[in-house]
Amino acid sequence: MLKMKTTSLLLFLSLTLIIFYSSCSKDNNLEIPDPELENLEIKDITSEASTLFSNENPDGPNGPEGSKKLTDGDTTTKFLVKDFKSLNIDFQFDTAKLVASYEFTTGNDFDGRDPMDWKFYGSKDGQNWKELDNHVGMQFRKRRKTYQFFFKNNEKFTHYRWAISKLYNDNMFQASEFRLIQMPPSSQKDDPIQKVDSLTKNNVSLVFINHSGKLDLPYQERLTNTYFTVYPKLIADFNPNAKKKIYFIIDPTYDGVAYAFGDVVVFGFDYMEKNPKDGDVVVHETMHHIQQGYKGNVPGWLVEGIADNVRYHYGIDEPDPWTLQDYKPEHNYDGSYGITGRFLLWIETHKNKNFVKELNNALYNGVDYNDFFVQKLGNSIQIIWNEYAKNPTI
Numbered sequence: 001m002l003k004m005k006t007t008s009l010l011l012f013l014s015l016t017l018i019i020f021y022s023s024c025s026k027d028n029n030l031e032i033p034d035p036e037l038e039n040l041e042i043k044d045i046t047s048e049a050s051t052l053f054s055n056e057n058p059d060g061p062n063g064p065e066g067s068k069k070l071t072d073g074d075t076t077t078k079f080l081v082k083d084f085k086s087l088n089i090d091f092q093f094d095t096a097k098l099v100a101s102y103e104f105t106t107g108n109d110f111d112g113r114d115p116m117d118w119k120f121y122g123s124k125d126g127q128n129w130k131e132l133d134n135h136v137g138m139q140f141r142k143r144r145k146t147y148q149f150f151f152k153n154n155e156k157f158t159h160y161r162w163a164i165s166k167l168y169n170d171n172m173f174q175a176s177e178f179r180l181i182q183m184p185p186s187s188q189k190d191d192p193i194q195k196v197d198s199l200t201k202n203n204v205s206l207v208f209i210n211h212s213g214k215l216d217l218p219y220q221e222r223l224t225n226t227y228f229t230v231y232p233k234l235i236a237d238f239n240p241n242a243k244k245k246i247y248f249i250i251d252p253t254y255d256g257v258a259y260a261f262g263d264v265v266v267f268g269f270d271y272m273e274k275n276p277k278d279g280d281v282v283v284h285e286t287m288h289h290i291q292q293g294y295k296g297n298v299p300g301w302l303v304e305g306i307a308d309n310v311r312y313h314y315g316i317d318e319p320d321p322w323t324l325q326d327y328k329p330e331h332n333y334d335g336s337y338g339i340t341g342r343f344l345l346w347i348e349t350h351k352n353k354n355f356v357k358e359l360n361n362a363l364y365n366g367v368d369y370n371d372f373f374v375q376k377l378g379n380s381i382q383i384i385w386n387e388y389a390k391n392p393t394i
């Protein structure tokens with residue numbers, strides 16, 4: 001009788017468990033709570049770990065920017081690594097810990113030294129690693145600011161690894177602080193979804209990273225198509241040595257139009273939402289990647305003027321919402337963007353149709369732009385501009 005009761009109770013319990021499991025199967029993140037894990041408190045456990053760095057600062061771990069500064073609890077000091085290729089930072093605990101979050105504090109200067117791509121792993125033996133978190137195309141707008149990352153993890157590990165594979169735009173890595181946070185499962189969460197699409201076509205690659213949290217961007221196809229249509233032509237016509245792999249990042253924390261940096265183009269999410277037909281923004285920005293070989297002192301207005309001139313010639317939007325600016329008396333040759341760009345178009349139309357290509361080539365060789373005007377057109381840039389001002393029709 002008693003035995004019967006136990007069996008039916010067990011049957012009842014296992015049925016309940018099956019029902020519980022199946023109701024959870026829609027969401028893999030929901031697990032039966034483990035009381036031992038649930039009793040853990042939310043806590044910074046960094047100081048309980050010993051650390052191991054695959055690269056060290058040249059002055060050693062205790063130097064002014066040595067690895068000890070990464071976990072000293074002081075965000076006014078920093079760890080700096082030179083000649084960055086990749087960097088593994090390992091944390092080892094005497095007993096297994098449940099880590100489900102980490103904090104990274106940016107350095108005091110040069111955002112190019114921030115990590116851009118990394119993975120975060122756990123291991124029980126320091127040999128076999130399980131990936132717990134993964135970020136691509138990150139960028140940080142503020143200096144000495146702490147950013148917290150979250151992921152779901154119900155396994156205790158003795159080893160954790162922060163593996164950085166790419167920096168934003170520098171050959172030096174820096175970080176003010178890095179902390180590991182223990183967290184019981186019921187407090188854990190995931191970071192907002194980050195969407196990454198990688199494509200290769202026409203001998204160039206594009207990594208399209210969407211940080212906006214909005215899953216479908218109506219302009220993604222247009223930006224991607226413009227890149228694969230135009231960028232290979234820019235490489236062929238202007239600079240065969242230009243980078244063949246570019247990252248596009250849709251960034252809700254950037255309030256401008258777009259900018260190019262390293263091998264990245266950052267697009268302002270708000271701008272693209274309001275201007276979904278502006279695909280030729282890609283032409284202007286990727287021209288900056290073509291221009292990366294310029295030597296010497298090339299002024300910013302000339303770099304932007306050439307990029308807008310190239311956008312005019314190579315852009316594929318019909319009609320292009322961003323056009324060169326018609327001449328006005330208050331303009332001058334150093335007006336940048338569409339002002340300088342139209343002046344260059346006038347020179348191409350009336351004096352030398354290959355002028356911009358030849359100027360671009362000269363800038364790779366460190367030729368002074370004004371010397372180039374004198375050499376090619378027989379007069380200084382100011383005199384050529386005065387001629388343009390007298391009759392600016394194209």
Ligand SMILES: [Zn+2]
Pocket residue numbers: 284285288304307
């Ligand atoms: Zn520009």
